[in-house]
Amino acid sequence: MADLDGILENKDKDYGIGIPVANQHFILKGSDNLDWGMKDRLARIFNVKSGRTVMLAFDHGYIMGPTSGLERLDLGIVPLIEYADSLMCTRGSLRSVVPPTSGKAICLRSSAGSSLLTDLNNECIIDPVDAVRVNASAMAVMVAIGNQNFEAKTVENLARAVDNGYKYGVPVMGVTAVGREMARDARYFSTASRICAENGANIVKTYYCEGFAKVVNSCPVPIVIAGGKKLPEKEALELCYNAINEGAAGVDMGRNVFQSEAPAAMIQAVRGVVHDNLTPDQAYEMFRDLAKK
Numbered sequence: 001m002a003d004l005d006g007i008l009e010n011k012d013k014d015y016g017i018g019i020p021v022a023n024q025h026f027i028l029k030g031s032d033n034l035d036w037g038m039k040d041r042l043a044r045i046f047n048v049k050s051g052r053t054v055m056l057a058f059d060h061g062y063i064m065g066p067t068s069g070l071e072r073l074d075l076g077i078v079p080l081i082e083y084a085d086s087l088m089c090t091r092g093s094l095r096s097v098v099p100p101t102s103g104k105a106i107c108l109r110s111s112a113g114s115s116l117l118t119d120l121n122n123e124c125i126i127d128p129v130d131a132v133r134v135n136a137s138a139m140a141v142m143v144a145i146g147n148q149n150f151e152a153k154t155v156e157n158l159a160r161a162v163d164n165g166y167k168y169g170v171p172v173m174g175v176t177a178v179g180r181e182m183a184r185d186a187r188y189f190s191t192a193s194r195i196c197a198e199n200g201a202n203i204v205k206t207y208y209c210e211g212f213a214k215v216v217n218s219c220p221v222p223i224v225i226a227g228g229k230k231l232p233e234k235e236a237l238e239l240c241y242n243a244i245n246e247g248a249a250g251v252d253m254g255r256n257v258f259q260s261e262a263p264a265a266m267i268q269a270v271r272g273v274v275h276d277n278l279t280p281d282q283a284y285e286m287f288r289d290l291a292k293k
């Protein structure tokens with residue numbers, strides 16, 4: 001009883017209004033009214049102090065096959081896992097190479113259906129029970145806004161995934177695809193991101209672009225940015241910095257990490273920008289120092 005009294009007496013000092021410290025800091029756009037399981041899973045993806053995430057994306061093989069840097073997932077990805085907050089991957093790579101003891105939030109690629117060799121956007125979604133089985137913290141579903149053939153199908157995929165997500169308490173990340181015919185501008189990305197959020201996505205993955213703040217401001221849930229094609233390291237760190245400064249809640253980055261000349265150094269430098277507000281110069285210096293080791 002003495003211990004309990006001590007805790008109660010000190011509750012204002014230690015825990016503010018009695019809410020665990022971590023929760024006080026966990027302010028994630030659009031998540032206030034979600035159920036406990038959804039919040040718990042989001043809090044695994046997003047660092048509860050910074051409210052941001054470094055998501056390592058290595059799901060590329062599901063459409064591209066053995067992409068450069070991902071030929072050997074055990075050598076190319078496993079050593080990077082410790083530096084990520086969450087992992088965006090397919091259930092195939094998850095079960096075959098990711099140690100279940102890694103303790104990382106899994107954002108499970110949950111749509112599939114076609115490859116780079118045909119029409120990329122013709123997808124279906126996986127059984128959500130399998131996402132629960134692997135303890136996924138989110139399900140990622142691609143949406144092809146503006147695609148003449150598959151827009152409706154991919155929005156329906158997202159809607160079904162959201163239904164499933166609420167049934168099982170698993171958040172959904174809408175992944176905005178970019179067709180060859182679509183402009184990569186703020187108008188397109190804000191439209192695509194907003195459509196994902198309006199259809200129930202709890203996180204949106206999109207791309208950085210000029211006028212990115214407009215994309216963030218018109219989206220009621222957190223946005224993470226993909227890195228896109230490999231850039232020189234300094235430019236990739238500038239991209240992260242600009243995105244974070246303009247309101248991104250993190251990165252979902254693949255090629256600019258695993259195709260880097262020093263992937264472990266690169267992901268740590270990205271962490272510096274996302275969680276510690278390093279400038280691109282500071283982060284690049286960190287990258288170069290770590291790369292030498």
Ligand code: 5RP
Binds near residue numbers: 058060063175252255
């Ligand atoms: C592939 C994806 C990737 O996960 C996404 O594009 C992020 O990777 P990158 O930073 O290499 O663009 O959705 O289908």
